[in-house]
Amino acid sequence: MRKLAIAAICCAISAAASVPTVLKLDASKTGAPVQPTMYGLFFEDINYAADGGIYAEKIKNRSFEFPNALTGWIPFGKVSVAESGGPFERNPRYVTLAQEPHRSKHTGLQNEGFFGVSFKKGEEYRFSVYGRHGQSGSATIRVELVDPASKGESMVVASAKINVDKAGWNKYTANLVPGKSVSKGVLRVFLEKNPAGSVDLDHVSLFPVDTWNGHENGLRKDIATALADIKPGLLRFPGGCIVEGTEIPDRYQWKNTVGPVENRPLNINRWQFEFQHRFSPDYYQSYGLGFYEYFLFAEEIGAEPLPVLNVGMLCQYENPDPKVQVPVDSLDEYIQDAIDLIEFANGDTNTTWGGLRASMGHPEPFNLKFLAIGNEQWGPEYVERLEPFVKALRKAHPEIKIVGSSGPSADGKHFDYLWPEMRRLGADLVDEHYYQSAEWFRDNAARYDNYDRRGPKVFAGEYACHPRGRKFNHFDASLLEAAFMTGLERNADIVQMATYAPLLAHEEGWQWRPDMVWFNGDTVNLTASYFVQRMYARNKGTNVASLLADGKPLTGQDGLYASAVFDADTDAYIVKIVNINKESAPFEIILDKLPKKAALGSVECVAMGPTSDPDANYYSADMLGESVIAAPAVEKRSARLSFTVAPRTFALYRIPVKK
Numbered sequence: 001m002r003k004l005a006i007a008a009i010c011c012a013i014s015a016a017a018s019v020p021t022v023l024k025l026d027a028s029k030t031g032a033p034v035q036p037t038m039y040g041l042f043f044e045d046i047n048y049a050a051d052g053g054i055y056a057e058k059i060k061n062r063s064f065e066f067p068n069a070l071t072g073w074i075p076f077g078k079v080s081v082a083e084s085g086g087p088f089e090r091n092p093r094y095v096t097l098a099q100e101p102h103r104s105k106h107t108g109l110q111n112e113g114f115f116g117v118s119f120k121k122g123e124e125y126r127f128s129v130y131g132r133h134g135q136s137g138s139a140t141i142r143v144e145l146v147d148p149a150s151k152g153e154s155m156v157v158a159s160a161k162i163n164v165d166k167a168g169w170n171k172y173t174a175n176l177v178p179g180k181s182v183s184k185g186v187l188r189v190f191l192e193k194n195p196a197g198s199v200d201l202d203h204v205s206l207f208p209v210d211t212w213n214g215h216e217n218g219l220r221k222d223i224a225t226a227l228a229d230i231k232p233g234l235l236r237f238p239g240g241c242i243v244e245g246t247e248i249p250d251r252y253q254w255k256n257t258v259g260p261v262e263n264r265p266l267n268i269n270r271w272q273f274e275f276q277h278r279f280s281p282d283y284y285q286s287y288g289l290g291f292y293e294y295f296l297f298a299e300e301i302g303a304e305p306l307p308v309l310n311v312g313m314l315c316q317y318e319n320p321d322p323k324v325q326v327p328v329d330s331l332d333e334y335i336q337d338a339i340d341l342i343e344f345a346n347g348d349t350n351t352t353w354g355g356l357r358a359s360m361g362h363p364e365p366f367n368l369k370f371l372a373i374g375n376e377q378w379g380p381e382y383v384e385r386l387e388p389f390v391k392a393l394r395k396a397h398p399e400i401k402i403v404g405s406s407g408p409s410a411d412g413k414h415f416d417y418l419w420p421e422m423r424r425l426g427a428d429l430v431d432e433h434y435y436q437s438a439e440w441f442r443d444n445a446a447r448y449d450n451y452d453r454r455g456p457k458v459f460a461g462e463y464a465c466h467p468r469g470r471k472f473n474h475f476d477a478s479l480l481e482a483a484f485m486t487g488l489e490r491n492a493d494i495v496q497m498a499t500y501a502p503l504l505a506h507e508e509g510w511q512w513r514p515d516m517v518w519f520n521g522d523t524v525n526l527t528a529s530y531f532v533q534r535m536y537a538r539n540k541g542t543n544v545a546s547l548l549a550d551g552k553p554l555t556g557q558d559g560l561y562a563s564a565v566f567d568a569d570t571d572a573y574i575v576k577i578v579n580i581n582k583e584s585a586p587f588e589i590i591l592d593k594l595p596k597k598a599a600l601g602s603v604e605c606v607a608m609g610p611t612s613d614p615d616a617n618y619y620s621a622d623m624l625g626e627s628v629i630a631a632p633a634v635e636k637r638s639a640r641l642s643f644t645v646a647p648r649t650f651a652l653y654r655i656p657v658k659k
Contacts, residue, residue, distance in 0.1 A: 235294065445487035486576055
């Protein structure tokens with residue numbers, strides 16, 4: 001982060017002529033604990049977030065299982081598709097490359113990847129394929145990374161030959177190192193000339209060797225690193241609406257996403273056809289990124305996993321007739337899936353599903369604590385299906401906390417009906433969703449101040465500011481999210497989880513916006529919403545601290561918002577202030593009732609100010625300002641800190657307490 005002059009950002013000494021807002025922080029006691037899960041990530045495979053996104057596979061339709069078997073491929077020469085007989089039961093298709101009789105003609109395949117096959121100069125890429133030679137006893141294929149737009153003598157920037165010479169189906173690999181960087185490349189596979197030769201191929205794959213933590217079936221390192229840098233306490237997966245599906249066969253089934261990656265069956269992605277104005281006819285789920293990979297990623301970034309399972313209901317927006325839902329007396333399979341998932345995550349290695357987890361490389365349990373049943377369902381049809389899940393899970397696994405739903409909106413008839421029902425059923429948390437206007441985020445920082453503390457806790461599972469006419473990731477929307485989040489933090493006794501949504505979007509393949517992180521084949525582009533989430537998650541503290549202006553929380557009075565926490569791990573108070581006005585706002589923080597003989601250290605300030613372009617979709621770390629205020633003196637167990645928050649700014653102050 002660049003260091004900015006104090007007067008230019010948020011920590012300037014207040015002008016004498018201005019009347020400051022006085023915030024009184026009571027240091028004599030700490031408030032409710034802030035849960036480690038307070039700020040997290042919600043992953044859904046929308047906007048090509050998985051295949052073509054964080055899942056590092058570069059080949060589209062690698063197993064030829066799309067409805068059109070050669071979607072993503074251009075065949076040349078004598079190429080045929082076999083509908084069955086491949087090496088993988090649930091992905092039975094494969095292709096055969098046969099020789100062209102003329103010496104100048106060639107047989108092979110070209111793959112377009114996801115909006116191009118991108119690769120970088122000097123980096124290593126692992127090509128793999130399952131192959132079987134014909135009657136000749138061997139065959140040779142040549143693999144190439146190609147730049148179709150090359151102005152050089154050759155399009156080829158890397159190549160390797162593979163001899164398919166073993167009996168039956170076998171896996172073959174080769175590493176490729178391109179001599180130049182290409183954003184819109186392709187992969188080509190040639191059958192080398194051999195008069196008697198042919199070859200069968202399946203599961204054609206290309207991964208960067210340098211994935212997140214080096215996993216072979218891994219995640220894109222740059223995207224995964226950006227998410228890990230938030231330091232999230234929670235990872236909700238795999239959706240979202242894709243959990244529900246449009247028709248029963250489309251629903252997300254976690255058991256199809258584990259085991260050998262080559263044998264995970266294809267599923268249609270419901271975001272393929274949701275919006276005709278953003279239609280994506282080649283959007284499918286390979287399940288290469290499956291529940292094992294989600295659990296592993298959550299563990300590696302220090303986040304609690306929160307899987308979401310189908311409750312026996314299809315998407316109600318797409319299926320308004322309740323008669324199409326799974327009958328209540330036919331839920332046994334769905335309930336067993338939930339019980340089996342807990343065994344997969346936590347079970348001993350001598351159990352069926354715990355043994356599968358161990359065989360995949362993780363004998364230790366993932367320590368699953370939370371399970372969401374249903375995504376965004378509503379009405380009596382949801383409640384009557386959720387109830388048998390709750391009963392079965394309480395009996396089989398009382399240690400698991402169950403997350404229910406309050407429907408698709410922040411209020412209204414579905415919301416009002418479901419909250420009492422969630423209390424009756426004994427849900428541990430209730431998942432609230434709100435994609436709302438700028439005015440709503442401006443006006444709702446006090447939303448949770450008067451919630452009933454005796455019932456379930458709140459999970460703000462999907463939220464984002466959607467200003468009218470500017471539905472993209474501009475700074476002003478993110479500033480209002482920061483303002484609203486002061487109310488989440490202040491009410492950490494009732495709000496125990498919160499995840500912005502959606503998380504990821506491909507710049508050329510999105511269906512929905514705004515989104516927290518955007519990317520293409522080469523780069524990752526962060527938004528102001530990303531940095532708001534990162535500032536909260538990295539500074540969540542351990543306990544709520546009382547911070548009042550004129551005896552009340554600052555929840556938007558005069559366009560100002562504030563909250564505070566104490567961080568017992570670093571012995572510091574962390575104060576967050578949002579000024580949505582076009583004028584600077586002077587402040588004083590009075591730290592009262594400090595411990596005896598306490599002294600304060602230098603105050604660190606980090607601030608997010610507006611972009612020079614009000615419609616900029618992206619934000620960068622060097623736009624954050626950092627500065628330091630000298631340690632205020634403590635007199636009679638009290639200290640006063642004076643400063644000014646710049647216009648349209650989210651400012652954070654870390655005040656160390658030296659005991």
